[in-house]
Amino acid sequence: MKLAALQTAFQDAILDEAGEIIAAIMPSRQLDSAARFAIYADAYRSRLAEFLANDYPVLHLALDDQDFGMLAAAYIDSTPSAHRNARWYAHALPDFMRAHTPWCDSKIFADLALFERALSDAFDAADAPSLDATALGSIAPDEQPRLCFAFTPSVALLTLQQGTAAYYEAAIENQAASLPETAGEETLLIWRGAVQQPFYRIVEEDEALALAAATSGASLEEICGLLSLRNEAETAASQAAAFLLHWFADGLVAGLSCR
Amino acid sequence: MQKPSPLGFGLGLRPIYYPDILEQKPPVDWFEIISENFMVPGGRPLSLLDAIRTDYPIVMHGVSMSIGSTAPLDHDYLSALKALAERVEPAWISDHLCWTGVHGANLHDLLPMPYTEEALDHVVARIARVQDFLGRRIAIENVSSYVTFASSEMDEWTFVQEVAERADCWLLLDVNNIFVSAFNHDFDATAFLHAIKPDRVVQLHLAGHSDYGTHKIDTHDEPICAKVWALYEEACRCFGSASTLIERDDNFPPFAELVAELDHARDIARKPHTAVEAVA
Ligand SMILES: [Fe+2]
Numbered sequence: 001m002k003l004a005a006l007q008t009a010f011q012d013a014i015l016d017e018a019g020e021i022i023a024a025i026m027p028s029r030q031l032d033s034a035a036r037f038a039i040y041a042d043a044y045r046s047r048l049a050e051f052l053a054n055d056y057p058v059l060h061l062a063l064d065d066q067d068f069g070m071l072a073a074a075y076i077d078s079t080p081s082a083h084r085n086a087r088w089y090a091h092a093l094p095d096f097m098r099a100h101t102p103w104c105d106s107k108i109f110a111d112l113a114l115f116e117r118a119l120s121d122a123f124d125a126a127d128a129p130s131l132d133a134t135a136l137g138s139i140a141p142d143e144q145p146r147l148c149f150a151f152t153p154s155v156a157l158l159t160l161q162q163g164t165a166a167y168y169e170a171a172i173e174n175q176a177a178s179l180p181e182t183a184g185e186e187t188l189l190i191w192r193g194a195v196q197q198p199f200y201r202i203v204e205e206d207e208a209l210a211l212a213a214a215t216s217g218a219s220l221e222e223i224c225g226l227l228s229l230r231n232e233a234e235t236a237a238s239q240a241a242a243f244l245l246h247w248f249a250d251g252l253v254a255g256l257s258c259r
Numbered sequence: 260m261q262k263p264s265p266l267g268f269g270l271g272l273r274p275i276y277y278p279d280i281l282e283q284k285p286p287v288d289w290f291e292i293i294s295e296n297f298m299v300p301g302g303r304p305l306s307l308l309d310a311i312r313t314d315y316p317i318v319m320h321g322v323s324m325s326i327g328s329t330a331p332l333d334h335d336y337l338s339a340l341k342a343l344a345e346r347v348e349p350a351w352i353s354d355h356l357c358w359t360g361v362h363g364a365n366l367h368d369l370l371p372m373p374y375t376e377e378a379l380d381h382v383v384a385r386i387a388r389v390q391d392f393l394g395r396r397i398a399i400e401n402v403s404s405y406v407t408f409a410s411s412e413m414d415e416w417t418f419v420q421e422v423a424e425r426a427d428c429w430l431l432l433d434v435n436n437i438f439v440s441a442f443n444h445d446f447d448a449t450a451f452l453h454a455i456k457p458d459r460v461v462q463l464h465l466a467g468h469s470d471y472g473t474h475k476i477d478t479h480d481e482p483i484c485a486k487v488w489a490l491y492e493e494a495c496r497c498f499g500s501a502s503t504l505i506e507r508d509d510n511f512p513p514f515a516e517l518v519a520e521l522d523h524a525r526d527i528a529r530k531p532h533t534a535v536e537a538v539a
Binding site for chain 2: 028
């Protein structure tokens with residue numbers, strides 16, 4: 001068999017458990033050809049399942065071994081890896097869950113997966129030095145309304161089922177926790193902070209609104225405008241200022257510009 | 260053909276040991292990284308690597324080059340590898356004599372080659388292209404394998420030696436892989452060592468494996484066994500001062516245990532034996 005045909009047959013047999021490769025394999029003294037090939041086929045599935053378990057430990061815990069195993073098997077069947085890095089293989093798991101039953105029927109599991117993925121993404125997102133609030137000193141007062149913000153690449157906002165973060169925290173600390181059942185939502189801000197570890201905090205509605213606008217390029221004036229739809233104009237301005245200082249303190253802001 | 264200077268006795272750099280390495284500056288001569296683990300946009304792994312490499316020489320060891328595949332060479336991968344090498348300035352770059360997938364898939368495994376003239380021509384041409392692209396010789400490692408292809412026309416060691424000669428690359432001989440494959444394919448491990456010319460060998464790997472009775476698997480989750488140490492002693496006789504590296508990828512012991520294993524390798528390598536290189 002030519003090299004290209006051999007590799008195609010070998011791979012097909014691993015992915016689809018078809019048997020055509022067996023005739024190309026010699027038995028050993030101890031194992032027949034099929035048993036020898038099975039070493040590769042089994043290793044493929046268990047290796048991918050291990051990637052998933054490594055990247056979604058809390059989801060694994062929430063689903064238990066059996067259900068996580070079922071999820072992993074379904075994902076592996078539907079999704080051959082096209083990535084050189086194990087982490088990228090595991091990356092599409094939350095999207096798979098949201099598109100397939102039974103996982104799309106209970107939002108909390110996919111939300112846990114989304115949260116764990118966001119933490120991994122923050123961990124190795126691109127580096128960018130963050131500014132502290134003194135950088136605001138370089139902006140002339142009359143330019144401040146037109147001020148826009150660039151955020152560090154690790155910054156992400158996720159809206160998930162209420163209680164997702166609390167469940168995650170309890171699970172990580174080995175405390176018993178029950179899955180949240182409320183239908184409400186919470187917005188989580190995730191970023192890579194001090195000592196290069198992922199951080200997260202729950203942001204209240206007003207800050208979530210301001211952050212969503214700021215991360216999509218809104219100016220300070222526009223952010224104040226959004227907040228004033230919900231509060232008095234004066235309150236909105238001081239709210240915006242407080243949020244801004246918090247973002248600087250968290251190390252989220254990488255750049256300032258005026259439109 | 261000037262071989263890179265020997266680095267001595269090193270360990271695979273794994274995240275679990277970062278604190279030990281950064282806080283204790285242990286007596287390890289060098290570290291080998293898994294290249295793919297550092298092909299990420301940024302963050303802690305890259306910055307810790309920057310810190311560690313101020314104190315230790317680094318070798319880049321990849322698992323995804325897929326040099327034996329009939330799929331086209333992955334230029335994105337090679338560009339990322341080259342960019343990482345520019346940052347890390349490794350003593351050398353290595354990958355495996357294997358393939359990892361075709362038709363766009365990556366099976367995340369070091370899949371075996373048939374030892375045929377066709378495969379030899381194919382892999383030799385690919386190594387030459389990669390070396391041209393990277394602007395340096397690479398080191399190619401023999402893998403553990405669990406099947407023998409009916410189409411093979413030569414011994415693994417003939418194939419490996421021919422690859423090195425014809426592609427003009429270095430060799431990274433994994434002593435444990437030779438041991439594992441010798442059991443699985445019922446060949447004499449020392450015959451493999453004796454068939455390889457020392458002028459190509461820049462590095463040796465040592466690791467533990469799992470014994471399933473009917474076959475052995477290269478799992479890197481156990482201490483190095485006595486028979487592999489014995490084979491390493493023979494490898495030292497054959498290849499003299501080749502840099503030695505212990506790989507551990509699971510069931511991680513305290514770091515001191517790996518340092519002790521490394522000392523054992525030093526003791527074996529220091530034993531008076533006639534290195535082939537010294538005689539030649
Ligand atoms: Fe190895």
